[in-house]
Amino acid sequence: MNITQILFWLLTVMAIGSALMVIVSKNPVYSVLFLIATFFAISGHYILLNAQFLAIVNLIVYAGAIMVLFLFVIMLMNLNTETEPQKNKWLKFAGTIAGGCLLLVLVAALRDADTRTSTALVKEGDIGLIQNLGKTLFNEYVIPFEISSVLFLSAMVGAVVLGKKE
Amino acid sequence: MPINLYIFLALALFSIGVIGVLTRRNAIIIFMCIELMLNAANLLLVAFSKLHLADKANPALNVATNGADAQLFVFFIMVVAAAEVTVGLAIIVMMYRNTHSVDVNFLNRLKN
Structure with a gap:
């Protein structure tokens, strides 16, 4: 072993x-x-x-x-x-x-x-390693990467709206 | 390591998450068990991303970035999980403010 x-x-x-x-x-x-x-x-x-x-x-x-x-x-x-x-x-x-x-x-x-x-x-x-992953991410997965920023923005807005006192 | 061991480890973690969701009533702990299940899936993806490189006989599989897709899926799962946690915890805080409890059985009131 x-x-x-x-x-x-x-x-x-x-x-x-x-x-x-x-x-x-x-x-x-x-x-x-x-x-x-x-x-x-x-x-x-x-x-x-x-x-x-x-x-x-x-x-x-x-x-x-x-x-x-x-x-x-x-x-x-x-x-x-x-x-x-x-x-x-x-x-x-x-x-x-x-x-x-x-x-x-x-x-x-x-x-x-x-x-x-x-x-x-x-x-x-x-x-x-971060070099290979970064190259793959920004060559082939740019669109999902950008869409995830929209997801984060909407999640942030949703959390603020939910947490706000009415 | 044999891929079987990783499969069984991920299955054990996933089942522990399922058992936690089924047996606890605290909404936060249910949420944490969901995170545990997501991590079991992540572990399995990473283990499988290192799998096909083992075939030395096939030179087509020896590309340097083979398997990087699986690890990027894990990256995106983490992104989605972070977004999910912010919204879910906001919902739990709102639920606590309305019912003064995080017991999921109080959500029966949504029926009326």
Whole structure:
């Protein structure tokens, strides 16, 4: 077992463990912190796959900006109490069973697929570097890039309109 | 690494997100679970973007920017997720202002 596999399993355990803690912790602030840990683990996977630009963007945009926005809203609403109304125990049980069945069916369907011999390259390949991604983005994906600016503008206007006191 | 492991990791993260959406009543945590599902899809896209380069026998696959499309899709998913979060959190703040709770069951009132 070389260092890459050790890192892979470490990051996998970290990602799944903190994702589980997101949905079982009672306090929403802890949920946000565990979700940040999950994003760090996923960024580690990106670095392992040599997708360095996405790893940094994932950290800056998700763990940096979006999660701070979540924390800000939670603390603004004073939700860091543990008084969240709980669902009916049977509803929780049914939700867990349904999600587990989804996982079971998907894993069972993909277990014997033709992907067993395929490997994802780790620690090599340079498509994740910002030079190649930038060239592809501005050569072939200029129109979606510009349209996403319109999307951001409309989202900003929508957030302001929704948040405004009437 | 075998691509199977990445598929199963992404499936596990996605299923955890689904379970969270189904079992929690706090609107913010439901929203965070949706982010988790988006990230599972992102991880799978990045893993598959490094897949076809493994075929050394086919020289047509050895172009330097092969697979950059998948990573740009991930970039655009992040863009859309950021826009979604701003609007969604604004809706949650408005809901809290009206009902003084983020319990999604209070949204039953929308019926009347």
